[in-house]
Amino acid sequence: MTDDLFHLTAPWARQLNADTRALDTAGAFPHDKWKILQETGLLRTHFAPEFGGAGHGVTATMRALEGLGYVCHDAGLSFSASTQIVSVGVPLQRFGSQELKERHLPRITSGEAITAHAITEETGGSDAMNLAATARRDGDHYVVSGGKMFITNAPVADLFLLYVRTGTPGPFGLTTLLVEAGTPGLTTGPAMDKIGLRTSPVGTLRFDELRVPVSQRLGQEGTGFLVLDHVMKREVLFGFSITLGEMTRRLEQTITYARNRHQFGQPIGSYQAVSHKIADMKMRVETARKWLADTGAKVEAGHDASLDLAATKTIVSEANVQTALDAVQIHGGRGVLTEHGIERDLRNSIAGTIYSGTSEIQRNRIATLLGL
Known part of the structure; x- marks a missing residue:
């Protein structure tokens, strides 16, 4: 199956x-x-x-x-x-x-x-427990004020899940509200230009006295952290499973090129400087595969996978950048030409160490879970 x-x-x-x-x-x-x-x-x-x-x-x-x-x-x-x-x-x-x-x-x-989910803020970054966007209760509605930044799919989205603060900063002050595009008080900014993943539009949201019915809340008020935790586990596993597929294709492409490209009378793959790079690429791909498989199985079984998720996200995103760099180097001149797509892989890989929690945030989580 x-x-x-x-x-x-x-x-x-x-x-x-x-x-x-x-x-x-x-x-x-x-x-x-x-x-x-x-x-x-x-x-x-x-x-x-x-x-x-x-x-x-x-x-x-x-x-x-x-x-x-x-x-x-x-x-x-x-x-x-x-x-x-x-x-x-x-x-x-x-x-x-x-x-x-x-x-x-x-x-x-x-x-x-x-669809899109609106979590990140211009001043908040990875600090999702201290959001500036707020929602105050007014009868059967919430009135939302503030804004969001770096929201994937925002410029083309029909439906948004807003993460807003309904109480004091911290895990019990977060609430999630479902809002349709075009709702009065919701303004979507244009797509923002960026280095990679350029066909995936990212933009801003602005909330000006946006009224959202209480019936469009997911979960109870103040339980947004539980929603976020559930989502982020799957965001890491699903998003970086795509990355694994891309890395596997990149490795196969690079092996084929190293076998067929000749310099000084022999395939460049026969030179240790090239073959060792490819060996390292293979180890990074398979390490990413194992971490994703093991962590996915843990999450599916309902086991605590907090450390595993942080490690998986860091390992796979950083392996993606390094294998893309190696592919560019091995492909030489072709690697830097836009027509071959190798340099595009590198540009697409860069943001992976930032979105869904930066590598630095993931290492902080691991250290905390180790009691440091």
């Missing part, structure tokens, strides 16, 4: 990879490719059949997303797809009311409604 899921998107490879270079240059969200993703059924993988989903668990969904990363050269599109699954659909399925699930989940699982 997991092998079938790995190959789920393979029949659409040609369409998914069309015009990747031009779209990357333009920094444009590929709406036509999003329709292809809808056709593949990938966005349905992790959701209950009653809402149009395929009913697969965490590790099976990871395998499907790894397959997407392997097949699809448009890393921005893949990143937006992962965000689509985890940002609103995952927490809505776990914490939402039956009415909210019935109204929104079928549109999310089909990909008809593009």
Whole structure:
């Protein structure tokens, strides 16, 4: 079954990879490719059949997303797809009311409604427990003020999950509210230009006396930390499963090049300086694979995986950057030309050590869990 899921998107490879270079240059969200993703059924993988989903668990969904990363050269599109699954659909399925699930989940699982979650703030960064955006209760509504920054999918999203402060700073002051695009008081900024993942639009949100019905809250007031914890586990596992697929493809591509490219009368792979780089790439890929598999199994079994998640995120994101650097070096002149896509892999890898909690934050978590 997991092998079938790995190959789920393979029949659409040609369409998914069309015009990747031009779209990357333009920094444009590929709406036509999003329709292809809808056709593949990938966005349905992790959701209950009653809402149009395929009913697969965490590790099976990871395998499907790894397959997407392997097949699809448009890393921005893949990143937006992962965000689509985890940002609103995952927490809505776990914490939402039956009415909210019935109204929104079928549109999310089909990909008809593009989603985003609004956590990060310009001054807050990874400090999600001390948000500046606030929501005060006014009868049957919350009135939300403040703003959000670096929100993936924001410029094209139809549905947002807002993380806002309803109490004092800390884990019990966080609440999550579901809001549709176009709601009065919600302003979405234009897509922001960035180094990589350029087809995955990122933007800002502004809340000016935004009124949200209490019925659109996920979970109870003050339980937003539980929602965030549930989401972030899957954001790391799903997003970096895509990364694993990309790294595997990059390794295979580099091995093929090292076998076929000749210098001084022999394949460059026969030179130890090159072969050792490739050996290191292989070890990094397989280390990433093992951490993702073991951590995914732990989360799926309901075991405490706090340290494992921090380590997995750090190991995989940093391995992605290093293997991309190695691929550029081994490909030489081709590695720095935009037409071959090698330099694009490097640009796409950079943000992985920042989003979903920086490498520094992850090391802090590990140290704390070790009692330091």
